[in-house]
Amino acid sequence: MKTNRQTVAAVLKSLTAKLTDISDTPALDMQVLLAHVTGKPRTWLLAHPETVLTEPELAAVKEAITHLQQGIPLPYVLGHWEFFGLDFLVTPDTLIPRPETELLVERALHWLQAAPHRRSLADVGTGSGCIAISLAKHIPDLWAVATDLSLPALKVARKNAYYHEVQTRIDFLQCDLLPPHSNYLATRNHFDLICANLPYIPSSTLHQLPIYGREPSLALDGGADGLDLIRRLLKIAPEWLAPGGAIFLEIEASQGAAVLSLAYDTFNQARIRLEKDLTGSDRLVCIQTVGGNGLNME
Ligand SMILES: C[S@@+](CC[C@H](N)C(=O)[O-])C[C@H]1O[C@@H](n2cnc3c(N)ncnc32)[C@H](O)[C@@H]1O
Incomplete structure (x- = not known):
């Protein structure tokens, strides 16, 4: 391929072919990559296919393709990824945010908007x-505690909070699930809402998946049946949840019945429901406890 005076159209055509063996969405990946390198929106590039790329832009595209061919996921190559309409820094220390989440x-x-008096969140x-x-971006008076075992991941999360100007309302804490009560501020000892997308892939399944070794195992490995962390969180959640509070847990598609059963074991008075994602797979367990005046999970 000649490297000078390459137009967007020519580069999209010639280089997309290089991604067909390593991506299910090679054309989209190539457009996202070109948008990243040129600093132009993807839609602008598609509307201006005659635009000539500069030599540094071409060099950056080629370097990125080499990384992709080495098996590095596109979001790590770009260093950022979109989630819920917002841009997030991502590194190999963080899970790549998924649309399912x-x-x-x-x-x-929706729960927070329906309960304006409930403004404390734990993101485990x-x-x-x-x-x-x-959530903090959409709810201006929300305060949150965001935990992780991984210090490098927390560093990235803190940078994202600064970037989105919500850093004063989120405490980032390194701990196992939730901090020991005695170590945490006495005034912030209950949460109205606990959200968690914990590792939920059974260890033996994880080892067979293409993502194994490409994203952090700490973010994916849920132990023998995939439920180690969810089980532990549900055990300690009652001491953390405010009366009338709710818990939203992302789950793996095959775990619906098992997580419902674990949830009923701990919260036998609660309203609990299972929700499917856009592909029709079980994806979310919602637990609405009674008490207070926060029964708003319709
Ligand atoms: C599936 S990832 C989810 C990341 C992010 N919430 C998202 O939805 O993209 C799970 C996260 O839990 C963290 N983690 C694993 N074990 C943990 C534990 N015992 N306590 C706190 N965080 C843990 C991992 O480091 C990882 O960042």
Whole structure:
């Protein structure tokens, strides 16, 4: 391929072919990559296919393609990814935010909007911070605690909070699920809402998946049956949840019945429901406890 005077159309055509073996969406990936490198929206590039790329732009595209061919996921190559209409920094220390998780954020947002007196959130296993930050961006008086075992992930989450100007309303804490009560501020010892997208892939399944080794195992590995962390969180959740509070848990498609059963074991008075994602797979368990005046999970 000649490297000078390459137009957007020519580059999209010739380089998309290089991604067909490594991506299910090669054309889209190539457009996203060109948008990143040129700093122009994807739609603008498609409307201006005659635009000539500069030499540095071409060099950057080629370098990115080499990384993709080495198996590095596109969001890590770009260094950022979109979630819930917002841009998030991502690194190999953070899970790449998934569109499935937008269902949890949508439901949590709806719950918070319906309960203006309930403004405390825990985001357990925050990763890039995408759940807590998206909610804080939409609910200006929300305050949140966002936890993770991974310090490098928390550093990325904190940068994202600064970027989205919500850093004063989110405490980032390194701890196992939730902090020991005695170590945490006495005034902030209950949450109206607990959201968690915890690792939920069974260890043996994870080892067979293409993402194994490409995204952090700490973010994916849910133990023998995939439910180690969800089970532990549900055990400690009652001591953290305010009366009338709610818990939204993202789950793996095959875990609906098992997580419902775990939820009923702990919250036998609660209203609990299972929700499907856009593909029709079980994806979210919603637990609405009684008490207070916050029964708003319709
Ligand atoms: C599936 S990722 C979700 C990340 C982010 N919330 C999202 O939806 O993109 C799970 C996150 O939980 C964190 N994690 C794993 N074990 C944990 C634990 N015991 N306590 C707190 N966080 C944990 C991982 O480091 C990872 O960032």
